[in-house]
Amino acid sequence: TQLLEQSPQFLSIQEGENLTVYCNSSSVFSSLQWYRQEPGEGPVLLVTVVTGGEVKKLKRLTFQFGDARKDSSLHITAAQPGDTGLYLCGRSGGSNYKLTFGKGTLLTVNP
Amino acid sequence: DVKVTQSSRYLVKRTGEKVFLECVQDMDHENMFWYRQDPGLGLRLIYFSYDVKMKEKGDIPEGYSVSREKKERFSLILESASTNQTSMYLCASISDLLAGYNEQFFGPGTRLTVL
Numbered sequence: 001t002q003l004l005e006q007s008p009q010f011l012s013i014q015e016g017e018n019l020t021v022y023c024n025s026s027s028v029f030s031s032l033q034w035y036r037q038e039p040g041e042g043p044v045l046l047v048t049v050v051t052g053g054e055v056k057k058l059k060r061l062t063f064q065f066g067d068a069r070k071d072s073s074l075h076i077t078a079a080q081p082g083d084t085g086l087y088l089c090g091r092s093g094g095s096n097y098k099l100t101f102g103k104g105t106l107l108t109v110n111p
Numbered sequence: 112d113v114k115v116t117q118s119s120r121y122l123v124k125r126t127g128e129k130v131f132l133e134c135v136q137d138m139d140h141e142n143m144f145w146y147r148q149d150p151g152l153g154l155r156l157i158y159f160s161y162d163v164k165m166k167e168k169g170d171i172p173e174g175y176s177v178s179r180e181k182k183e184r185f186s187l188i189l190e191s192a193s194t195n196q197t198s199m200y201l202c203a204s205i206s207d208l209l210a211g212y213n214e215q216f217f218g219p220g221t222r223l224t225v226l
Contacts, residue, residue, distance in 0.1 A: 033214070035215075040120075040219070040220070042115070042217030042220050043201075043217050044217070045214045045215065088153075088154070090154075099144065099156060099205075101153055103152065
């Protein structure tokens with residue numbers, strides 16, 4: 001089983017602060033996805049990273065895929081209460097058809 | 112606007128009841144999934160289906176079965192509900208697993224409580 005480890009598990013910060021969450025694995029992935037899940041809703045895709053060393057930006061969110069394609073990070077600049085939610089990393093595809101997610105980072109941004 | 116819909120947002124059942132959770136997608140996707148989500152355990156795959164009438168067990172299939180009679184509909188069945196099946200159940204679909212990076216579309220979830 002190709003496990004995805006996410007850290008930290010919980011993060012509570014004040015509005016305006018910056019933060020970084022991490023997704024790590026011992027295995028190489030061809031691609032990695034980041035999702036955000038708001039309370040009472042299903043996860044929604046934020047971004048897919050495919051190439052080692054790739055950096056993608058989505059407004060205040062910056063996603064990076066490690067050079068070795070075993071890790072990824074999500075950095076949020078000037079966090080806002082609307083960023084509150086569960087951030088999940090996940091991979092899809094592969095020969096065994098199974099889909100794997102990390103346990104997530106639960107982010108709370110206090111006003 | 113593409114959608115995955117689930118039949119109920121909240122459901123309360125009694126121990127021993129047979130429970131049906133329905134999921135419908137309007138994207139003509141071949142592949143559909145059922146997960147359960149519990150605090151501290153993340154998303155765990157129960158069953159998935161890659162075609163009509165085709166299914167494969169995920170990581171935690173015990174106590175569950177599934178049905179895929181039509182491409183757009185994937186049902187999760189709890190044959191005899193137990194309290195340890197109290198959870199959030201999420202349905203998802205994806206167009207092409209082997210592409211490796213197609214988006215998974217999730218439904219809003221069904222929060223099931225078994226008393």
